[in-house]
Amino acid sequence: PHQRSTYDFFMPQAMREDIQKKLYATQLVVPSTALPNIGEWYTLSPLDTSNKKNPTSFGYPSWLYKAYNARVAHYFALRRLEGFGLSSQLPLQKMNEWRKIRHPHIVSLHEAFTTRNFNDNSLVFVYDYYPCSKTLQEHYFPAGRYKSVVVSEDVLWSYISQITAALKMIHSHNLAARCIELSKIIVDNSRIRLAACGILDVTRFGLDNKPMQQLQQEDLFKFGSVMFALASGGTIPLPNDAAKARDLLNPKLSEKLKDTIVWLISPPRSLSEPKTLEEFASTIALQLCDYIQTAGLDNDEKGRILKMEVENGRIARLTMKLNAVLERGDLGLVKDWSEVGERYHLKLFRDYVFHRVDADGNPDLSIGHMISCLNKLDAGTEEHIQLITRDSETLIITTYREVRALLNRAFNELVKHSKNGAPGSQ
Amino acid sequence: PHQRSTYDFFMPQAMREDIQKKLYATQLVVPSTALPNIGEWYTLSPLDTSNKKNPTSFGYPSWLYKAYNARVAHYFALRRLEGFGLSSQLPLQKMNEWRKIRHPHIVSLHEAFTTRNFNDNSLVFVYDYYPCSKTLQEHYFPAGRYKSVVVSEDVLWSYISQITAALKMIHSHNLAARCIELSKIIVDNSRIRLAACGILDVTRFGLDNKPMQQLQQEDLFKFGSVMFALASGGTIPLPNDAAKARDLLNPKLSEKLKDTIVWLISPPRSLSEPKTLEEFASTIALQLCDYIQTAGLDNDEKGRILKMEVENGRIARLTMKLNAVLERGDLGLVKDWSEVGERYHLKLFRDYVFHRVDADGNPDLSIGHMISCLNKLDAGTEEHIQLITRDSETLIITTYREVRALLNRAFNELVKHSKNGAPGSQ
Numbered sequence: 001p002h003q004r005s006t007y008d009f010f011m012p013q014a015m016r017e018d019i020q021k022k023l024y025a026t027q028l029v030v031p032s033t034a035l036p037n038i039g040e041w042y043t044l045s046p047l048d049t050s051n052k053k054n055p056t057s058f059g060y061p062s063w064l065y066k067a068y069n070a071r072v073a074h075y076f077a078l079r080r081l082e083g084f085g086l087s088s089q090l091p092l093q094k095m096n097e098w099r100k101i102r103h104p105h106i107v108s109l110h111e112a113f114t115t116r117n118f119n120d121n122s123l124v125f126v127y128d129y130y131p132c133s134k135t136l137q138e139h140y141f142p143a144g145r146y147k148s149v150v151v152s153e154d155v156l157w158s159y160i161s162q163i164t165a166a167l168k169m170i171h172s173h174n175l176a177a178r179c180i181e182l183s184k185i186i187v188d189n190s191r192i193r194l195a196a197c198g199i200l201d202v203t204r205f206g207l208d209n210k211p212m213q214q215l216q217q218e219d220l221f222k223f224g225s226v227m228f229a230l231a232s233g234g235t236i237p238l239p240n241d242a243a244k245a246r247d248l249l250n251p252k253l254s255e256k257l258k259d260t261i262v263w264l265i266s267p268p269r270s271l272s273e274p275k276t277l278e279e280f281a282s283t284i285a286l287q288l289c290d291y292i293q294t295a296g297l298d299n300d301e302k303g304r305i306l307k308m309e310v311e312n313g314r315i316a317r318l319t320m321k322l323n324a325v326l327e328r329g330d331l332g333l334v335k336d337w338s339e340v341g342e343r344y345h346l347k348l349f350r351d352y353v354f355h356r357v358d359a360d361g362n363p364d365l366s367i368g369h370m371i372s373c374l375n376k377l378d379a380g381t382e383e384h385i386q387l388i389t390r391d392s393e394t395l396i397i398t399t400y401r402e403v404r405a406l407l408n409r410a411f412n413e414l415v416k417h418s419k420n421g422a423p424g425s426q
Numbered sequence: 427p428h429q430r431s432t433y434d435f436f437m438p439q440a441m442r443e444d445i446q447k448k449l450y451a452t453q454l455v456v457p458s459t460a461l462p463n464i465g466e467w468y469t470l471s472p473l474d475t476s477n478k479k480n481p482t483s484f485g486y487p488s489w490l491y492k493a494y495n496a497r498v499a500h501y502f503a504l505r506r507l508e509g510f511g512l513s514s515q516l517p518l519q520k521m522n523e524w525r526k527i528r529h530p531h532i533v534s535l536h537e538a539f540t541t542r543n544f545n546d547n548s549l550v551f552v553y554d555y556y557p558c559s560k561t562l563q564e565h566y567f568p569a570g571r572y573k574s575v576v577v578s579e580d581v582l583w584s585y586i587s588q589i590t591a592a593l594k595m596i597h598s599h600n601l602a603a604r605c606i607e608l609s610k611i612i613v614d615n616s617r618i619r620l621a622a623c624g625i626l627d628v629t630r631f632g633l634d635n636k637p638m639q640q641l642q643q644e645d646l647f648k649f650g651s652v653m654f655a656l657a658s659g660g661t662i663p664l665p666n667d668a669a670k671a672r673d674l675l676n677p678k679l680s681e682k683l684k685d686t687i688v689w690l691i692s693p694p695r696s697l698s699e700p701k702t703l704e705e706f707a708s709t710i711a712l713q714l715c716d717y718i719q720t721a722g723l724d725n726d727e728k729g730r731i732l733k734m735e736v737e738n739g740r741i742a743r744l745t746m747k748l749n750a751v752l753e754r755g756d757l758g759l760v761k762d763w764s765e766v767g768e769r770y771h772l773k774l775f776r777d778y779v780f781h782r783v784d785a786d787g788n789p790d791l792s793i794g795h796m797i798s799c800l801n802k803l804d805a806g807t808e809e810h811i812q813l814i815t816r817d818s819e820t821l822i823i824t825t826y827r828e829v830r831a832l833l834n835r836a837f838n839e840l841v842k843h844s845k846n847g848a849p850g851s852q
């Protein structure tokens with residue numbers, strides 16, 4: 001067996017930092033007086049990194065904001081189309097289909113609404129928010145960097161597998177992704193997600209009456225164009241001739257990969273034989289197997305770390321409960337509720353866990369002691385503990401099980417007094 | 427957007443219990459004086475649930491033990507073949523290949539060695555240990571239960587995708603799984619793993635000189651037999667005639683699934699056209715896409731929970747710190763240290779976070795509020811907060827950054843007064 005490193009005992013530093021960076025980005029509010037609140041949407045902050053009004057993707061300039069939804073206590077990404085009004089709900093008809101799609105390689109679309117709070121007609125699409133994501137465009141071709149980029153064979157296959165799985169889901173729901181471009185696919189570590197599904201179904205509604213099959217064919221072509229850009233260095237426009245395109249691909253890539261990209265950007269053999277996602281997927285089945293391996297190993301790694309992190313969760317829950325109860329002051333008709341009755345024991349328990357002193361009266365801040373006490377509290381063990389009143393006059397002997405029962409009673413009393421019931425229940 | 431439930435803040439109860447069960451099973455040592463230590467392997471405990479000597483799978487009776495490896499401080503599963511001696515290292519030649527395989531649907535094989543510590547010739551294979559796993563045999567056909575089992579279409583496809591991905595890995599390394607049977611595939615929730623790879627390469631060494639291609643063909647047939655058992659209720663022996671076998675499959679299953687199983691158990695069209703894993707995979711490409719979705723959603727879910735656990739980790743750390751500071755009483759020469767000076771602001775901050783009340787004075791126990799405040803505290807954001815004294819007389823306006831600085835100063839003062847210095851350092 002291989003040697004065990006520190007990584008086997010703790011969450012790897014890189015993962016912790018990555019998560020913390022994202023938590024921080026989620027919390028961060030760039031104060032912007034220019035941005036309104038809209039109904040249940042608060043603290044909008046811009047996610048766009050450039051300030052340019054760009055109507056390329058949707059036919060209307062679009063802006064992306066992080067926004068807090070007060071009702072569900074969660075952040076979302078709002079895509080606003082500037083100057084787009086709706087005179088009927090008809091163009092939104094595909095929204096109900098899109099809301100059903102939950103896929104690891106598609107950013108979930110929750111709803112769409114119009115608003116005049118930006119002092120114009122705006123249409124807003126509500127997507128899941130992924131802190132710190134970049135678009136493939138930003139990731140591989142950041143503005144001002146013209147050096148051509150080399151994306152490795154493995155990464156390209158991984159992207160192909162992910163987009164194929166996403167399109168399988170979309171096409172089998174009788175939808176088309178429609179917006180597949182470098183600037184509308186977000187990347188986070190090695191994971192990519194289609195980030196702007198559903199919008200063109202609204203903005204192009206009634207303008208072209210292409211049948212769904214044709215839109216799905218176009219998906220395959222757009223998919224191919226994105227892969228062509230990544231596999232050719234991105235600076236070259238896609239030639240009309242697929243054979244010419246092939247010559248522009250990074251010569252180090254395998255023939256299989258080149259064939260795959262060329263297939264995507266080539267026209268169908270005949271109009272009666274349209275290209276389908278199913279046909280495409282069957283040609284890359286072995287690469288899909290490879291991606292299953294990648295995803296599974298990632299899953300195993302996360303599972304392993306979760307196992308190690310289980311302790312923290314219960315400590316957090318318990319200390320929050322304890323803090324909600326202690327030193328609360330009056331509750332309902334009970335004066336000084338936290339200090340009287342059996343809650344007093346909880347206060348002493350808190351002293352026992354957190355306010356320990358050594359023989360000389362100096363603070364003893366051993367985290368081991370705190371964690372071990374809280375774990376025993378969570379387990380409700382029969383072990384005895386001696387709680388001493390502040391005046392050192394009285395000694396109370398109890399068990400962790402009894403303290404746990406006390407804490408639950410006290411907390412439930414708070415819950416009963418609260419309007420919204422148990423925390424998290426709303 | 428969907429409503430947020432408690433599950434959005436904490437690891438789901440079922441997952442927590444599952445992890446705890448596994449941690450417990452890993453630690454659990456069934457004392458067995460009959461089992462020896464072997465070199466660096468300690469505290470062997472039997473994993474076999476039945477006590478019968480069964481030579482069916484490998485031609486020798488085999489036993490499975492959990493064992494602790496002292497060098498790497500980790501548990502492994504040892505498979506012992508009873509009465510198997512080696513006169514040369516030649517039969518182990520494929521071991522070096524197997525050691526390289528790391529796959530989410532294959533139990534990793536680390537090494538093999540002979541030992542006389544069981545008072546016989548034994549050959550021992552060292553595999554990764556997966557607590558609480560069952561074999562597919564035990565899971566679907568527990569001894570004494572003859573009721574035929576119905577495995578759903580989705581689950582069957584998921585198993586097919588997982589085994590296909592595993593065989594892709596194995597065959598492309600010029601190996602064959604060889605041992606694919608219900609009792610040698612372990613299952614844990616919806617994840618399956620081939621659990622006995624590499625053994626037959628040793629025990630059958632030199633006995634049959636089948637070319638690798640033929641062994642790989644046999645893999646496909648054995649794969650099909652396992653799926654046939656699961657899709658037919660398991661009580662029926664596999665008929666020689668593939669068409670007859672088809673009639674025995676659960677009639678509720680789709681034609682596509684039936685075709686797939688029949689393909690696996692059918693002989694190749696001709697000897698010159700052997701069946702390959704590649705050909706097979708291409709026929710189930712859409713189902714591989716579905717499995718990529720399943721695996722990715724699982725990954726997202728684990729990632730989401732890891733994020734909460736990191737939050738919990740810092741919440742645990744922060745609340746422990748806060749609790750160590752608040753209501754402490756005297757410190758050194760300072761009377762009522764926790765209540766005086768700038769510590770008073772911390773007390774008010776604690777009220778702000780944990781003792782919120784609604785307009786009617788009822789407790790507001792929103793966990794979202796607590797978590798969000800503590801995250802902002804940890805990040806030290808510039809956001810303003812209004813702290814109100816208990817007598818509602820004074821309003822203090824401060825920022826999370828300032829409160830964080832206060833807390834650190836107060837805690838460091840405690841550390842300075844403590845004998846053992848910073849917590850966790852001992």
Ligand SMILES: Nc1ncnc2c1ncn2[C@@H]1O[C@H](COP(=O)(O)OP(=O)(O)OP(=O)(O)O)[C@@H](O)[C@H]1O
Binds near residue numbers: 128132133184
């Ligand atoms: N769902 C999301 N959650 C979080 N960040 C996102 C999300 N979707 C996109 N982003 C990020 O927001 C930023 C702006 O996205 P956008 O799609 O507007 O790109 P853009 O380069 O501004 O393109 P355009 O010029 O078409 O607006 C990018 O950095 C992108 O990575």
Ligand SMILES: Nc1ncnc2c1ncn2[C@@H]1O[C@H](COP(=O)(O)OP(=O)(O)OP(=O)(O)O)[C@@H](O)[C@H]1O
Binds near residue numbers: 476483557563610
């Ligand atoms: N790598 C592993 N880690 C943990 N448990 C395992 C592992 N491999 C198998 N097991 C479990 O150990 C038990 C015994 O496995 P084994 O393969 O010997 O099955 P069995 O039913 O005893 O078959 P046989 O009669 O051929 O020995 C099963 O419950 C199985 O789920």
Ligand SMILES: [Mg+2]
Binds near residue numbers: 048
């Ligand atoms: Mg933009």
Ligand SMILES: [Mg+2]
Binds near residue numbers: 474475488489490
């Ligand atoms: Mg056994």
